[in-house]
Amino acid sequence: MRIDIDLGMTSGQGAGGPATLDLEELLATRLLVQGNSGSGKSHLLRRLLEQSAPHVQQLIVDPEGDFVGLADRFGHVVVDGNRSVSDLECIAARVRQHRVSAVLNLESLDAENQMRAAAVFLNALFDAERDYWFPMLVVVDEAQLFAPAVSGDVAEDARKASLGAMTNLMCRGRKRGLAGVIATQRLAKLAKNVAAEATNFLMGRTFLDIDMARAADLLGLERRQAEVFRELQRGHFVALGPALSRRPLSIRVGSVETQARAGTPLLTPLPGQSTEDARDLILAPVRTEPGRAVAERRVSAPPPPSMNQILEQIVRDRPPEPVEDEASLALSTEEREQACRVIAYDILGDPDASFRPEAVLYQDFVVRCRIKKIGGGPMPLPEFKLHLNVARAGVDPTAVDLSEWSRAIAVARQIPDDLQASFLILAGAALLGDACPSDLEISRRCGHHSAGRARSRISHLEKRDLVVMRTDMSGQRSAVLPDLGWETRPGDSNGPATPQVERDAAE
Structure with missing residues (x-):
């Protein structure tokens, strides 16, 4: 059964027609979205999620907490990423078993722990039992954070775990019902073996020559046509792929029902006050707060001993060697x-x-x-x-x-x-x-x-x-x-x- 998702309208030559996406084909071929900050990537992902929510289970890996608003309108369960490994694995297994759409909210974690939490959750989805391999749309925003092309300031084990989970999602997830949709600000920052598995592309506004050249190569455009990505307006993308269009097609993303908690800042008038009032307000003497009572520190249970500590304890407790006889x-x-x-x-x-x-x-x-x-x-x-x-x-x-x-x-x-x-x-x-x-x-x-x-x-x-x-x-x-x-x-x-x-x- 074919289910078309309405992304908006076509633009450019032949403008005015609906821009649709074949959801069933997307589940088999995966999607890559690229665009600089402010190009409308999150708006595009939100439109795709809202339109497909009634038809397919969804998981959104959300590093900034932009998609938690889907919970109120479409019933997504918001999962705080600041949990233990066993908790995340258990929740991911339940998500697959009960076919509940969820948002993995990672905004309270630093970059390294975001990678660890995403790796644990994605691997648990990937390792689910065969009976629960139902179709599932897995959307990863800011994918360059979770599948970086080069090592950065994070720990190497966290980078390898996150990159391995993203590779499994894009390379081997199709047979398990997992359809990866990844969005990135720059293709150059995204690991090539992750980006190469997508066969559907939505390319938004970008300015760097290397990113424009890679986008043109993926869409089959000539190098001189790469300048089109520099001229795209906010919310405008060039689409290509079996689920979108057989030829490069310019589209304008339609409106959405939900909003991100932190949108684009708007200009507001400055407060009307004199320079003297502003100086007195800013440079007023700082009040010394009374000393706070020292909070009682709870005694936490000691962590379980490691294997090395157990072995050292056994050696210490070993009975002494028998004394040599006379x-x-x-x-x-x-x-x-x-x-x-x-x-x-x-x-x-x-x-x-x-x-x-x-x-x-x-x-x-x-x-x-x-x-x-x-x-x-x-x-x-x-x-x-x-x-x-x-x-x-x-x-x-x-x-x-x-x-x-x-x-x-x-x-x-x-x-x-x-x-x-x-x-x-x-x-x-x-x-x-x-x-x-x-x-x-x-x-x-x-x-x-x-x-x-x-x-x-x-x-x-x-x-x-x-x-x-x-x-x-x-x-x-x-x-x-x-x-x-x-x-x-x-x-x-x-x-x-x-x-x-x-x-x-x-x-």
């Missing part, structure tokens, strides 16, 4: 070192442990220290890496002379972490009187599968004069450690890697 406190530094070495050696007793990440091995080490009740707090990671490298040497700390083995560990402390394990593997073989391990064996114990890595690290050790490699006539090599005065038995450098279980059985 046995753990009684361990000397040497005994604690020996116990940690035994634990690291036991961990690497698993053939697959060498290839596990250090973080996993460290967690296993900490758990075993707690089970053994080794006090002193968590071991620093560099100290743990040294214990791990000592354990990679395959020397059982309970079966060797600790004084001799401690000499090798002391030398290892002075070299980089990535060379410690290779040095200690060679030192352990020399201490135990074993053959020099093969490259694959050294690489396996260090947690790698490449013999080249072992050869590279042995080369670095030789450059530091920590190890001297000797090769006999049969091709067997032995490792000499000058700082310790130790030497391994000759061994095959290209031999296979010996699994830990086989080495333990051989011993």
Whole structure:
């Protein structure tokens, strides 16, 4: 069913005919209104709202409180935007459910809170259940405030929320029954992805070249015809779109039944009084008002705690760590070192442990220290890496002379972490009187599968004069450690890697 809205009369060539708008087509194609301040945008929106009020549900996002007068004449519900988020969401849901026309009055809020309130309300309309997707005309006055082309002085989260709600309204609102009608003073201030979704246009008076050029482009006019927007009178617009006219059409907006609370100021005569009377009136002594009684301040309920505050409270209220028993406190530094070495050696007793990440091995080490009740707090990671490298040497700390083995560990402390394990593997073989391990064996114990890595690290050790490699006539090599005065038995450098279980059985 076609419903024509009477906007007024056509003007210019062929003047005198009615200017109509197809309401059903408007619901499917959306409308953009542009005009400088004083061009008659609000008058046009009021005419459109008054004429369509009996036929379709309406919502007006009103930043200045200009449209609250519709409530008395057409039964719109005025919603004060100065409410909580949950209140606005609930009211918006009820508006869609009960199909009641409303005016969202935002005049009591600053620009940033206007954006937040409009975003909450529009998103709630957009997120309504499918059963309530009835046709609804959503009119946003001063749309450049809610969908700015660039960031301004408002908070970034408020701008993004408002821009996202306006984008949903204009880009995806049609399937949900929401038909956006947006009015702006300047197209250059309005986000392009919001303006681009409108296919009906009503362009009023504007003076800036960039705005005239954009308006001409939208209406399909040549650049030289853009001057027409500078000559438009108040209340005159150029219309184009499937709901208005297939060709640019000049119209003059008709009269309205309701009035804005704050209209255009009118000139009134100045009061007739002499200069002396005016001076005495303005410069009279200012009376000092008596001190006001201090108003009793109500104690407001504290806000609910945030998630971070709850977590901090849990940490504060956590029971204290259990006190270490006397046995753990009684361990000397040497005994604690020996116990940690035994634990690291036991961990690497698993053939697959060498290839596990250090973080996993460290967690296993900490758990075993707690089970053994080794006090002193968590071991620093560099100290743990040294214990791990000592354990990679395959020397059982309970079966060797600790004084001799401690000499090798002391030398290892002075070299980089990535060379410690290779040095200690060679030192352990020399201490135990074993053959020099093969490259694959050294690489396996260090947690790698490449013999080249072992050869590279042995080369670095030789450059530091920590190890001297000797090769006999049969091709067997032995490792000499000058700082310790130790030497391994000759061994095959290209031999296979010996699994830990086989080495333990051989011993």
